[in-house]
Amino acid sequence: MGNWFKTLSLRQRLPLLVGILLLSIMITFSWISYIGIKSAVMKTGEARLINLAGQLSSMYSQSAQTILTNTRTAGAQAPFIKYIQGDTTMGTQAREALKKLRSDTTWVVAELTGVDRRPVLRSENKSISSRLNFDSLLQVSALGDSAASVGKFHSHGDSVYYSIIAPIIEKKQLIGYLVRWRLQMTNPKSLEQISQLIGTNARLLFGNKDGSVWTDLRHPVLFRPLDTADLRGPFEYNKEGKNMIAAAQPITHTQWVVSVSFPKQIVLETANRFLKWVVLLGIVLIAIGLFAVWLMSRSITKPLNKLQLAASAVTGGDYSSLVEINRNDELGTLAAAFNSMVNQVRNAKEDLEQKVTDRTVQLEMANKELEAFSYSVSHDLRAPLRAIIGFTTMLREDYANQLDEEGNRITGVIKWNTEKMGHLIDDLLAFFRMSRQGIKKTTINSDEMVAGVINELTDGNITGNIEWIIHPLPKAEGDINILRQVWVNLISNAVKYSRKNERPRIEIGAFDNQGQTVFFIKDNGVGFDELYKNKLFNVFQRLHSDEEFEGTGIGLALVEKIISRHGGKVWAESVVDKGATFYFSLPGQKQLSADQ
Secondary structure, X not given: OHHHHHOOOHHXXXXXHHHHXXXXXXXHHHXXXXXXXXXXXXXXXXXXXXXXXXXXXXXXXXXXXXXXXXXXXXXXXXHHHHHHOOOHHHHHHXXXXXXXXXXXXXXXXXXXXXXXXXXXXXXXXXXHHOOOOHXXXXXXXXXXXXXXXXXXXXXXXXXXXXXXXXXXXXXXXXXXXXXXXXXXXXXXXXXXXXXXXXXXXXXXXXXXXXXXXXXXOOOEEOOOOOOHHHHOOOEEEEEOOEEEEEEEEEOOOOOEEEEEEXXXXXXXXXXXXXXXHHHHHHHHHHHHHHHHHHHHHHHHHHHHHHHHHHHHHHHOOOOOOXXXXXXXXXXXXXHHHHHHHHHHHHHHHHHHHHHHHHHHHHHXXXXXHHHHHHHHHHHHHHHHHHXXXXXXXXXXXXXXXXXXXXXXXXXXXXHHHHHHHHHXXXXXXXXXXXXXXXXOOEEEOHHHHHHHHHHHHOOOOOOOOOEEEEOOOOOEEEOHHHHHHHHHHHXXXXXXXXXXXXXXXXXXXXXXXXXXEEEEEXXXXXXXXXXXXXXXXXXXXXXXXXXXXXOOOOHHHHHHHHHHHOOOOEEEEEOOOOOEEEEEEEEOHHHHHHHO
């Protein structure tokens, strides 16, 4: 994600960042607002449910009170009292009175019972009463001694029944009961009126307090049992995959509970509608914000693009490209500073070119002086050295018998130092010539070159007393003449510094390292202390004395210069008395092809 963002231009980044910021603000604001409104709407809905449940409980409590009052009044009629007391002549009047108590088809049974709750006289709708054993239900119904009550709901098939029981009292003495059984059936008009009162999406249920039977005022229905907590506040349940929120209240003078519930989605409809409008408004605001940011970023990036093009032109060497930005803000100041910088760079370039021209003339003069000096060294210094060596040789040959031992030693020292000086002059001239000599690259057979150098250094005796381990070597690209000098210097050093070992061993090989071919020459000689390896490739720097090993201290410096001019590197690793390994790298074949 980070790498992808870095590839975007400033004109793309700015609207993207602002869009993300606006989107974050919108989501945060919308969610917080939605949570707040949802909480308020839920509280309002819960309050409405509790209020509705309370109103319905009060309404049905009054209705139950009215029925109980009427039943108590009916139970105080003289025919009922006398018939229960044993006056059979009152049977016809009592039966007619019971029949009047079944004023419509919903009243299925009206009966007189004794104190033991056994029927004494009954008026019934036999087509209905035969379906249900009302006598057994009456035995388990709650009967008060002196208070009328409405009994529990009882379901049978697709119908729900309940009882109204009123005590019959004569001279403050309980002598029996008047029992009325009613079919719970509300007509459609009444249901419509109730629906208008509580809402078309509401669900109205009545049930026993113990949750044994529930009805929708027409038929029995399944519903969850309630506990005391449900009667104190709203509760939630699931109906056919829909979340419902409900409130329940007990109905006074009965053993019933009324429950009113709404789909939670309906309650939250206002909050959801608000969320939709907020999201829509947020999308519009984000679109407006992105357009405004795009215009602003365009006004910034357009002059920046001009600066970029001008900077690219300056990078390509065109110093005539100036930026025309007629603005008084920071971009205008930046453009003016850029134009001033370009003018200064152009002036500095012109001054530098003049200085380079002057330095080139001076360098050419110095090279000519160096060439003259080299010629002087190679001729003027060599002649006296040759004379010294010649006269010293003649002196030792012609007058050796006349010189004592010290005299012969001194002449030997003179000749040795003179020859060393000659070698030193040769090496210095070779080192300086390398700086001016051009490189003519060809394909070199490394195996043949190494074999020739070894043959030359060992006078044709390749084995000698040295164990040679020579691996197949890859071809190299370079100047065959000067690269041969590299092999000569490094192999001769390996021979020289391992000759004191009883079983000298020299290993030569190569490997590939990140597109470069690395050659190595490894010996088991005296080695050197790695603390001083940074001096190895400096002129006149030696880690061993002349008494131990001869040398001028220029050979490795010459190797480093040759390899450097070929685009490679040279380095060494060693452990004292355990040998040394010298490495030098040259561009491999793949890299050469790519460079070409």
